[in-house]
Amino acid sequence: MxxxxxxxxxxxxxxxxxxxxxxxxxxxxxxxxxxxxxxxxxxxxxxxxxxxxxxxxxxxxxxxxxxxxxxxxxxxxxxxxxxxxxxxxxxxxxxxxxxxxxxxxxxxxxxxxxxxxxxxxxxxxxxxxxxxxxxxxxxxxxxxxxxxxxxxxxxxxxxxxxxxxxxxxxxxxxxxxxxxxxxxxxxxxVDAPGSPSAEPRPRGEHLHVVFVGRTIPDKGADVLVDAVRELARDDVKLTVVGSAGFDAAAPLTLHEKDLRRRASGSASPVTFTGFLPRGRVREILRTADVVVVPSRWAEPFALTALEGMAAGAAVVASDIGGVPEAVGSGGVLVPPDDVRALAQALAALADDDTLLARTKIAGAARAHEMDxxxxxxxxxxxxxxxxxxxxxxxx
The missing domain is CATH 3.40.50.2000 (Glycogen Phosphorylase B;)
Incomplete structure (x- = not known):
């Protein structure tokens, strides 16, 4: 060599x-x-x-x-x-x-x-x-x-x-x-924010929770949908961005149909966008209060976690595989495949604006150091x- x-x-x-x-x-x-x-x-x-x-x-x-x-x-x-x-x-x-x-x-x-x-x-x-x-x-x-x-x-x-x-x-x-x-x-x-110490944007009428990723079982979007449904709060809304593959025109899989069925019983508004190009994904991330990475498999690295932090969102992610290395001290880790733990983490951020702001600031600092x-x-x-x-x- x-x-x-x-x-x-x-x-x-x-x-x-x-x-x-x-x-x-x-x-x-x-x-x-x-x-x-x-x-x-x-x-x-x-x-x-x-x-x-x-x-x-x-x-x-x-x-x-x-x-x-x-x-x-x-x-x-x-x-x-x-x-x-x-x-x-x-x-x-x-x-x-x-x-x-x-x-x-x-x-x-x-x-x-x-x-x-x-x-x-x-x-x-x-x-x-x-x-x-x-x-x-x-x-x-x-x-x-x-x-x-x-x-x-x-x-x-x-x-x-x-x-x-x-x-x-x-x-x-x-x-x-x-x-x-x-x-x-x-x-x-990640493309880091201009200033990691900037004042985080305040939440609006709803706590906007966003999932970005392939809508396949390994990625755990169903865990997030179930957690939001368990919260049963009309001041929380969820946007699920992604499809099973990278084709917006592909027919829904059985898993994707099941996700929509589960979401239909939620007191919180749930929107499914399907696959979007990266420019549109970045636009949605900039509206997020919380980005969730609910993977149930041992992901080698969670790029979406860093992208959520860079966009100014608080990040909640599964404590599995290489995900904690991406999150560092900039987000909240929960056990994988645990609906109740994820629901509790989201409830804490929805109930405490100070905690939400502090988590957003920590995430922005983490994104800045991972430029x-x-x-x-x-x-x-x-x-x-x-x-x-x-x-x-x-x-």
């Missing part, structure tokens, strides 16, 4: 999942993170580019060079063939065929960090004599791998970046010993691309 001293001034090439959109129209978290890391660069940071499939949304995030490639269509049998190949010690040829298109022009790129976002199978396709491959893990990616396959697939990896210490610990537990010291943590960031510039400084430091480390970047 090349030492980080060879890495100063190397550009960053971010490779997102084939077919994903590098656009504010998508609800996918990975493009949001890549855009934040690009914009968080300091004057001394190396330049960045993003590798994007041709034919994806044309209204892309600004301020970065986009490298297009013709996407290779996935074959229906690839997933099953890859699973079978991995069990007998062969490479996952289907995944590699799709990812090979993303780096087909890598010989013409300047020596770079190639950041493979959620893509272990891209790592062995990066030419290690020219580039430094980096696996950027936003989720747990390695549960289906054995040590032998991981050693073969990730042997050339420069670093394995995880978005939380929780995810890093899980990842290390799955890796063969020689790869474990390559795991580093770079927490996600994207801090995340980028940390990334530069752990990859060895920074000439001088920013004070506190390794915190």
């Amino acid at each position: 090349q030492r980080s001293t060879d890495a100063v001034d190397r550009p960053y090439v971010h490779v997102i999942t084939p077919g994903d959109h590098y656009s504010p129209r998508t609800g996918s978290a990975v493009p949001t993170v890549v855009d934040g890391l690009v914009r968080g660069a300091s004057a001394g940071s190396a330049p960045s580019s993003v590798v994007v499939a041709r034919g994806t949304y044309p209204d892309r995030y600004p301020g970065v060079d986009v490298v297009e490639y013709p996407q290779v269509s996935a074959r229906r049998a690839d997933r099953y063939l890859d699973a079978a190949s991995s069990r007998v010690g062969l490479p996952r040829f289907g995944a590699r065929r799709a990812f090979a298109a993303t780096v087909q022009d890598q010989a013409s790129w300047a020596p770079s960090f190639v950041l493979a976002h959620n893509a272990p199978q891209l790592v062995p396709l990066v030419d290690p004599s020219r580039h430094l491959p980096v696996l950027y893990a936003h989720n747990q990616l390695l549960r289906t791998y054995g040590h032998r396959e991981l050693a073969r697939t990730l042997g050339s990896v420069h670093r394995i970046v995880c978005v939380s210490s929780f995810l890093a610990d899980e990842t290390v537990s799955l890796l063969p010993r020689p790869l474990r010291d390559r795991v580093v943590v770079v927490h996600n960031g 994207w510039s801090r995340a980028r400084s940390r990334l530069d430091a752990v990859l060895g691309s920074a000439r001088a480390r920013t004070p506190g970047a390794d915190a």
Whole structure:
């Protein structure tokens, strides 16, 4: 493995999942993170580019060079063939065929960090004599791998970046010993408010509670709907933003229909917006008094929690996975899948304007310290691309 001293001034090439959109129209978290890391660069940071499939949304995030490639269509049998190949010690040829298109022009790129976002199978396709491959893990990616396959697939990896210490610990537990010291943590960031000490906006006639996320069981929107229904208060209103996927026109799933059925019996007004592009999501967050992240699964990181804080809302979130690392001391944590505990937390904020204001202020301060510039400084430091480390970047 090349030492980080060879890495100063190397550009960053971010490779997102084939077919994903590098656009504010998508609800996918990975493009949001890549855009934040690009914009968080300091004057001394190396330049960045993003590798994007041709034919994806044309209204892309600004301020970065986009490298297009013709996407290779996935074959229906690839997933099953890859699973079978991995069990007998062969490479996952289907995944590699799709990812090979993303780096087909890598010989013409300047020596770079190639950041493979959620893509272990891209790592062995990066030419290690020219580039430094980096696996950027936003989720747990390695549960289906054995040590032998991981050693073969990730042997050339420069670093394995995880978005939380929780995810890093899980990842290390799955890796063969020689790869474990390559795991580093770079927490996600947020567009911080201008002044963390600004007076929080007062609540209106209703305490406006907002959920943003995919409306699937893992995300726990049903827990929030049930908590609001248990409150039975007409001075609380709930807005649920999101769909099961990232398509506003998709038909409702059984779970989404059940959410609406549950909400119909609530004394509190409940609105379902369906999927919205990020610009509209930000507008709704700016009207929120409380943003709730009620996940019942161990999320690696809760980007929505930081976005709620940055928008000036108090945040209540599940105490699970990497969510507490996002929330820090800026919000209220409740046990996951606990309707009564969530209802009690919301009631406390609805009944006490001082507590609500204090929680909003704490959240704004947390968002300010988690600005994207801090995340980028940390990334530069752990990859060895920074000439001088920013004070506190390794915190």
